Amino acid sequence: MSNIRYANMCHWKVxxxxxxxxxxxxxxxxxxxxxxxxxxxxxxxxxxxLGFDGIEIAPWDLADLTPLFGSPEAFRDFAAARGVxxxxxxxxxxxCHVKEKFDEVVQxxxxxxxxxxxxxxxxxxxxxxxxxxxxxxxxxxxxxxxARAINAIGDYAISKGVKVGLHNEFFCGINLNEHxxxxxxxxxxxxxxxxxxxxxxxxxxxLLDFYDTxxxxxxxxxxxxxxxxxxxxxxxxxxxxxxxxxxxRWFWEPGEGVxxxxxxxxxxKKHQYKGWMTLETDGSPDYLASMALSRYxxxxxxxxxxx
Amino acid sequence: xxxxxxxxxxxxxxxxxxPNRNRYETRQFWEELYPxxxxxxxxxxEVPFEPVWQFGGRSGVPMTPYSIETKYxxxxxxxxLLASAGIRGxxxxxxxxxxxxxxxxxxxxxxxxxxxxxxxxxFARDLGADLxxxxxxxxxxxxxHYHPGLKDDAGDFIVRTLTLFTELAAKAKDEGVKLGLxxxxxxxxxxxxxxxxxxxxxxxxxxxxxxxxxxxxSDPAAFLNTNIDITxxxxxxxxxxxxxxxxxxxxxxxxxxxxxxQVFCDAGQGRVPVNDILERVRxxxxxxxxxxxxxxxxxxxxxxxxxxxxxxxxxxxxxxSDVVEA
Numbered sequence: 001m002s003n004i005r006y007a008n009m010c011h012w013k014v015x016x017x018x019x020x021x022x023x024x025x026x027x028x029x030x031x032x033x034x035x036x037x038x039x040x041x042x043x044x045x046x047x048x049x050l051g052f053d054g055i056e057i058a059p060w061d062l063a064d065l066t067p068l069f070g071s072p073e074a075f076r077d078f079a080a081a082r083g084v085x086x087x088x089x090x091x092x093x094x095x096c097h098v099k100e101k102f103d104e105v106v107q108x109x110x111x112x113x114x115x116x117x118x119x120x121x122x123x124x125x126x127x128x129x130x131x132x133x134x135x136x137x138x139x140x141x142x143x144x145x146x147a148r149a150i151n152a153i154g155d156y157a158i159s160k161g162v163k164v165g166l167h168n169e170f171f172c173g174i175n176l177n178e179h180x181x182x183x184x185x186x187x188x189x190x191x192x193x194x195x196x197x198x199x200x201x202x203x204x205x206x207l208l209d210f211y212d213t214x215x216x217x218x219x220x221x222x223x224x225x226x227x228x229x230x231x232x233x234x235x236x237x238x239x240x241x242x243x244x245x246x247x248x249r250w251f252w253e254p255g256e257g258v259x260x261x262x263x264x265x266x267x268x269k270k271h272q273y274k275g276w277m278t279l280e281t282d283g284s285p286d287y288l289a290s291m292a293l294s295r296y297x298x299x300x301x302x303x304x305x306x307x
Numbered sequence: 308x309x310x311x312x313x314x315x316x317x318x319x320x321x322x323x324x325x326p327n328r329n330r331y332e333t334r335q336f337w338e339e340l341y342p343x344x345x346x347x348x349x350x351x352x353e354v355p356f357e358p359v360w361q362f363g364g365r366s367g368v369p370m371t372p373y374s375i376e377t378k379y380x381x382x383x384x385x386x387x388l389l390a391s392a393g394i395r396g397x398x399x400x401x402x403x404x405x406x407x408x409x410x411x412x413x414x415x416x417x418x419x420x421x422x423x424x425x426x427x428x429x430f431a432r433d434l435g436a437d438l439x440x441x442x443x444x445x446x447x448x449x450x451x452h453y454h455p456g457l458k459d460d461a462g463d464f465i466v467r468t469l470t471l472f473t474e475l476a477a478k479a480k481d482e483g484v485k486l487g488l489x490x491x492x493x494x495x496x497x498x499x500x501x502x503x504x505x506x507x508x509x510x511x512x513x514x515x516x517x518x519x520x521x522x523x524x525s526d527p528a529a530f531l532n533t534n535i536d537i538t539x540x541x542x543x544x545x546x547x548x549x550x551x552x553x554x555x556x557x558x559x560x561x562x563x564x565x566x567x568x569q570v571f572c573d574a575g576q577g578r579v580p581v582n583d584i585l586e587r588v589r590x591x592x593x594x595x596x597x598x599x600x601x602x603x604x605x606x607x608x609x610x611x612x613x614x615x616x617x618x619x620x621x622x623x624x625x626x627x628s629d630v631v632e633a
Contacts, residue, residue, distance in 0.1 A: 012324045013322065013323055013324045013325075013328060014322050014323050014324065015323075015324050016323055016324075016559055016561070016562035017562055017564065017567055018564070020567040021565065021566065021567065022566055022567055025566075025567075026567040026568065029568065029569060030569075030605050032605055033326060034325055034326075034605055035567070037324045037325055037326060038324070038562075038567065039567075043324075060359075062409065063406070063408065063409035063449075064558075064559065066452070067448070067449050067452035067453070067558030067559070068558055068559065070452075239366075239377055240365060240366045240367075240377055242365060243332050243333060243365050243366075243367040244333070245333060245334040245335060245367070245378070246333065246334075246335050247330060247333040247335055247336075283329065284329070285326065285327045285328075285329055285330065286326050286327070
């Protein structure tokens with residue numbers, strides 16, 4: 001039994017069909033590969049075939065996904081029938097730095113936890129508050145407001161069998177200067193951390209030092225590479241830096257950037273990490289190709305170090 | 308008759324999975340697209356207002372005031388960019404409330420619909436468009452999922468919708484913008500209800516989307532002929548399907564669950580009598596009020612050239628004296 005199980009973070013944009021019943025006819029409508037990306041049936045089969053047994057769903061998909069299947073439980077069963085389980089869901093704790101928003105933020109977090117439970121998931125990877133531009137730098141009171149809200153959500157989540165994992169983006173209000181201090185302000189019993197390997201590296205964290213320091217708090221990973229670690233403040237704090245005007249990508253498949261994944265896996269072995277490793281390929285023009293490319297790197301480079 | 312019609316940016320798939328779709332989120336993509344639209348012979352664009360693109364701080368898609376301000380500073384600068392690319396104006400802004408059907412709270416739906424429709428009015432004004440095209444409702448099937456009571460009785464919903472439209476029409480009038488209501492085959496509001504409302508309400512006119520009318524069970528040419536006096540705008544869209552009976556109430560009625568197919572096809576590729584429509588609107592509507600609508604086409608560049616070929620063919624059958632190039 002492997003210590004690490006691999007999952008895929010769902011960045012498929014809205015998938016319109018559960019299962020296309022007329023695959024061949026649909027293909028012949030325009031003789032393109034669109035039909036290969038039109039239904040959940042095939043997308044789940046692709047990731048299962050490539051060894052990604054879990055899927056982390058995205059909250060922005062729920063409005064379409066839930067009516068399509070009828071309920072979260074129906075999607076859970078549909079995925080399970082194809083050998084894929086829902087690991088959890090991403091969540092944004094927007095505006096949690098605002099004291100007056102506490103009740104609203106916590107309620108939204110609790111609702112998200114309840115949704116995850118219906119999907120059968122156990123992780124809620126949570127980005128605290130909003131982008132740096134417009135709110136940063138946060139003062140001590142605002143950081144404390146964030147921690148209070150995240151702790152309340154975390155306490156509720158734990159009671160439901162779900163782990164909240166903090167997930168910082170490189171452009172978020174809680175940025176390099178506050179990153180570790182904020183973690184220390186949260187409750188270690190109920191608030192954990194999901195390391196997005198590229199995001200924290202772009203932010204300026206040393207990936208290996210960060211994991212080595214916080215190994216006991218780590219509830220999961222978003223596995224992706226970057227070619228641009230330690231972005232300068234003027235990029236991280238700019239307005240909407242995630243999608244660049246010229247299409248420059250911040251994120252690449254593991255092995256296609258510069259991050260030290262061999263070093264990370266050596267540390268995973270040192271700390272005997274057990275849990276999900278969730279591949280995230282946002283920014284890729286071809287998620288299937290990215291998944292296959294990543295699988296090759298995992299099998300040939302990473303698994304020999306620690307499985 | 309000028310052949311310089313409008314082209315809807317709705318041809319770009321912003322919503323659904325397809326390979327390479329991430330390029331649509333970059334400024335680079337859109338700024339290359341505008342001169343290509345002009346090169347295909349269209350000098351106005353229709354802009355779908357897309358509030359989702361400002362959530363999360365992503366501003367690559369120029370379909371909200373936030374995105375325009377982030378990338379261009381203000382709408383004047385954006386319009387100058389369009390002009391330099393050969394786009395003389397924005398024919399209309401469109402807006403649909405599907406995004407706001409995501410929970411069982413009807414107040415959320417109407418509150419968000421009203422809030423963002425008001426924002427869309429200002430967006431249209433700032434872009435120099437004097438028409439905001441509204442969908443009468445979100446997909447009926449999606450509304451039924453989150454609000455199952457509507458299956459049995461949608462009366463209050465319709466009344467509340469029309470009340471909202473009355474309020475929006477007044478706001479729009481203050482901004483020099485007209486509301487256009489577009490009957491849709493997937494709507495809770497029947498076509499006749501929309502038409503009647505347009506006839507009665509100040510500052511509200513009809514928008515005829517030809518494929519929607521065909522899929523609602525009417526002949527689009529006859530429908531347009533009957534209602535040309537209240538029609539402000541025509542979206543020339545097309546479909547190969549005979550009706551929408553089996554999927555109009557599906558959670559996503561753009562994707563028939565029993566038989567996967569593209570409901571909408573490029574204008575001129577389906578059964579809508581596009582030439583008849585062009586002939587009917589000649590002299591009744593200025594050309595920029597006729598918009599080629601290739602909803603989420605698989606190939607935007609091919610779609611535009613298909614449209615241009617259709618127009619050229621139509622013009623070749625029109626007396627030369629009637630053809631006035633702008």
